[in-house]
Amino acid sequence: MQASCINYHHTGFFSKNLTDYLCNDSQLSNFYNYQPEINSFKQIIADKSNASINRSVLVEVLKSQYASLGSGPWNENIEALAKPNAFTVTTGHQLCLGTGPLYFIYKIITTINLAKKVEQANPENKIVPVYWMATEDHDFEEINHFNLFGKKVTWDLEAKGATGRLATQTLHPLITELKSILGTSREADELLNLFETAYIKEQNLANATRVFVNELFGKYGLIIIDADDPKLKKLFAPIIKEDILDQKSYQLVSKTVAELEKIDNHIQVKPREINFFYLDDQLRERIVFENNCYKVLNTNIGFSKEELEKEIDKHPEKFSPNVIMRPLYQECILPNLAYIGGGAEISYWMELKSTFDHYKLNFPMLVLRNSALIVDEGSKKKLKQLNLETKNLFTETNKLIDIFVKQQSANELNLDAELQKIEKAFIQISLKAQNIDPTLAGSVEAEKAKFFNSLKGLESKLAKAEKKKFEQQTSQIVKVKEKLFPNGSLQERVENFMPHYLKYGNGFIEMLANNFDPLDFRFTIIE
Known part of the structure; x- marks a missing residue:
């Protein structure tokens, strides 16, 4: 290990x-x-x-x-x-x-x-x-x-x-x-x-x-x-009462949320006016304030302000905080x-x-x-055979396959050197065209764009053809990724501990x- x-x-x-x-x-x-x-x-x-x-x-x-x-x-x-x-x-x-x-x-x-x-x-x-x-x-x-x-x-x-x-x-x-x-x-x-x-x-x-x-x-x-x-809950009762009646958490969290949004911070939860549920056997429903009454949604339960205060004093366990x-x-x-x-x-x-x-x-x-990511012995063995490190697995699958193929291939799969030469040629063509007629510069650029797109497409075909030579290995990469990142997610968010307990107790x-x-x-x- x-x-x-x-x-x-x-x-x-x-x-x-x-x-x-x-x-x-x-x-x-x-x-x-x-x-x-x-x-x-x-x-x-x-x-x-x-x-x-x-x-x-x-x-x-x-x-x-x-x-x-x-x-x-x-x-x-x-x-x-x-x-x-x-x-x-x-x-x-x-x-x-x-x-x-x-x-x-x-x-x-x-x-x-x-x-x-x-x-x-x-x-x-x-x-x-x-x-x-x-x-x-x-x-x-x-x-x-x-x-x-x-x-x-x-x-x-x-x-x-x-x-x-x-x-x-x-x-x-x-x-x-x-x-x-x-x-x-x-x-x-x-x-x-x-x-x-x-x-x-x-x-x-x-x-x-x-x-x-x-x-x-x-x-x-x-x-x-x-x-x-x-x-x-009795220890928490004073805060329960104040927060439901004055809605302080709603006001304060709403202000904080606005401040976090200003710095492009993703907001996880939004506050409600009342951030408590009413709790009883087989019941946990939100408390809302409507028509001058504190109501429990989807029930016939309601309280006046005075009744609510008495209920909190008598049964604080019936008031359940939200997130x-x-x-x-x-x-x-x-x-x-x-x-x-x-x-x-x-x-x-x-x-x-x-x-x-x-x-x-x-x-x-x-x-x-x-x-954590737990890499089993079988996956570790396959990675070693593929000459890949475990940290490489965090790369998106298609990109990881591209990297692997480029590492393994004896052929040059990109056309970067050729594209640089052609880029220089088009500069010369553009200069000639402008000397003859300045309005031709746009046409040269359009032809250059089409030509480069064609070569990029050819480059993709070269890579695709080369990948076919490594189908067995790339298939193994896909299988290892799917095993260690089930449904494209982190292992820890999907798998239970029991398979590991069966191995190691x-x-x-x-x-x-x-x-x-x-x-x-x-x-x-x-x-």
Whole structure:
């Protein structure tokens, strides 16, 4: 096994927003607090120490949520959070079935490694890695499947409301299907046992996800939090009330969006006037203000201003933040130093700094999660035979084939030298024509353009003819590209972790942990 890194910009898969942020572009400096580097954490720890975090409620809720998981490294970390010298670094994600795409795993490993790195640099503090489960999300179709060996395995269910509350009893057919796909091996048995322990024995998707993720990462001390909890929501209630009534986040984020658009920054999310949902069993619907009444869309539920305030005081758990307000909820209840996310998350967090400032919440460091391409032995062997480096694979397929053919061909496939000579000839022709009749210059240019287009077409035919000599090799290039970049996308956005677990078992996660540096912002290639 060997690992190498390339610049994110050179992959062609990451936005200008992100690469500008990683390059410390001065135009973005007003939209975040801290440079993403290890030396920033002393200041973040000092700033977060001044925040009012109700640690006793946080620990009480976590102990309750972990009551059925027995003892492990997580217990020590939960207890540590009661102390003022303990802080967190956090990532968040939906409750993807079986962890969904690989980058779910990458986010958590980045978070675990960042916690270690920050604690090593600040030994007087305890740094706890946290996975925030998006249990209140209701986009079931985004999480109800995973891709395994080119097959989409799907949980068929007509789901309503928050995904964390969904009953898991209908997952039996999916696990039966999974058995036929995974085959028979020790690693396959481990995975099937994990699915049954998590998704069959647990009653809802939130608890199932906690069990599943804890089995993979609990030994690293990862803490998994479900914020769909009345005691935690009560801590957030003052901000819920103010933001719904005064619509501050809408005003502030709208202004920030306008400022970002002025510097051609792509906008990830747009705020709504009210950035909360009303949450109940099998219900998560937007709250809107219409005809002097706070209404819950697609229901008969409505509140006057006074009724809404009473409802928030009595049942804060029924008010669910959307993508704009969820980060504020997180930072309200956690002693958090950094948020680890993908490129799109980093971009939308930068829309929120002014809202954090308004509510006097410390804006954490934004850290890009690690990304990786895992090159299997078969693909590596083919690349070696083709005399191509793995980093070449980020080149568009047709261009990569052109490069390969030019490298392998003994023939000169371009007509550059000939075109230069003809260019000089046309200069002489143009001079002669102008001496005879200046109006003929346009005709000469037109003939030159036609001639050059014809030669370019001939050049393409030469390249095409030469490619036929290398059909077997170019076919291999296409196959390797399709395997490592499924559907033309990054591997991590499509594939699940299970094929790699079948090969390496728990060693797969350890391999990633050993090769991911959370503050070295380059794309990792693991061969």
